[in-house]
Amino acid sequence: MTARQPQAEYREGRGFIAEVIRTSRRKSADIRVEDGAVSVVVPTNTTTERIDQLLAAKRRWIKEKIALHREQAPPSTRRFVSGEAFSYLGRNYRLKVETGNFTPVRLLNGRLLVTVPSGSQQHMVRNALVRWYKRQAEHKLIEKVTRFAPQVGVEPTGVGIKTFRSRWGSCTAKGKLEFNWRIMMAPNRMVDYVVIHELCHLIRHDHSPEFWREIGRVMPEYQESREWLRANAATMNF
Structure with missing residues (x-):
């Protein structure tokens, strides 16, 4: 068993970030919301324009699924803001949230660094951490x-x-x-x-x-x- 990790690809969907998963095993698109995080599985050669169209068409359904997850999730004291500590393999790392085009979480210089669009909500940072x-x-x-x-x-x-x-x-x-x-x-x-x-x-x-x-x-x-x-x-x- 090997652990190859393909380059991650993301699209902004006005209030959420969707991870794009390209595969030769599919002939049609499939949008999923799991643990509050959005992913869209598409055939390998699907254009970004087509992906954006799919996300726009399902935006209401996606937002409802995200809201449902947030309602059902156990209460949390987390705020998902810069300075909060998150444990990885038993060691605490401070979160640093920056503003800009979405960039997934990276462990850099002892910090968990993520970039999200201006005005993003806590759930977007949380979902980025879950993906990481x-x-x-x-x-x-x-x-x-x-x-x-x-x-x-x-x-x-x-x-x-x-x-x-x-x-x-x-x-x-x-x-x-x-x-x-x-x-x-x-x-x-x-x-x-x-x-x-x-x-x-x-x-x-x-x-x-x-x-x-x-x-x-x-x-x-x-x-x-x-x-x-x-x-x-x-x-x-x-």
């Missing part, structure tokens, strides 16, 4: 799965990144591992534990004593990570 965490999760978790799978003695069929409300990962019946992007806020060793935990589910699909013995074989001190995640789960959210 998801991209980091995809890269790092594939690396970790590739590293730990031989130690566990399994071969997963794939790795995916999702938004889970109350768990850090899952293992599908077809052998694909899915991870909550929020785990990237935890220290590195806790991320290792979650990866090993899900890999061990490819051997035991339960939480029997045999399952925990499999984890202990690869990570003898796993109990410390398990307890840390239980105690700190509520802090890894925005």
Whole structure:
């Protein structure tokens, strides 16, 4: 498994930013709003003019979906303004919000830097951060799965990144591992534990004593990570 990350492409949609995902596997466009973030999946050769037309035609539906997500999201004390700290692999980085044409989040000189249009709302900054965490999760978790799978003695069929409300990962019946992007806020060793935990589910699909013995074989001190995640789960959210 490799972690190739294509160049990101975005379009401004008057009140939201849409990530453009080009693929040769589609013949028509598909607009999605997931976790409050907008993406448009289009055939590879779709023009930017056509993408803008699609977003304009669905603008009302998109805004309604964004508003619904904000209503249903748990209360947050986050303001998504310059100076706020966000954890990445257990280390805090200060957010810096600049004004201009949209530029996705970058980790630069110890800061999480994002550029958004003038008058942008908090949700636009939040969505930019969510996208950044998801991209980091995809890269790092594939690396970790590739590293730990031989130690566990399994071969997963794939790795995916999702938004889970109350768990850090899952293992599908077809052998694909899915991870909550929020785990990237935890220290590195806790991320290792979650990866090993899900890999061990490819051997035991339960939480029997045999399952925990499999984890202990690869990570003898796993109990410390398990307890840390239980105690700190509520802090890894925005």
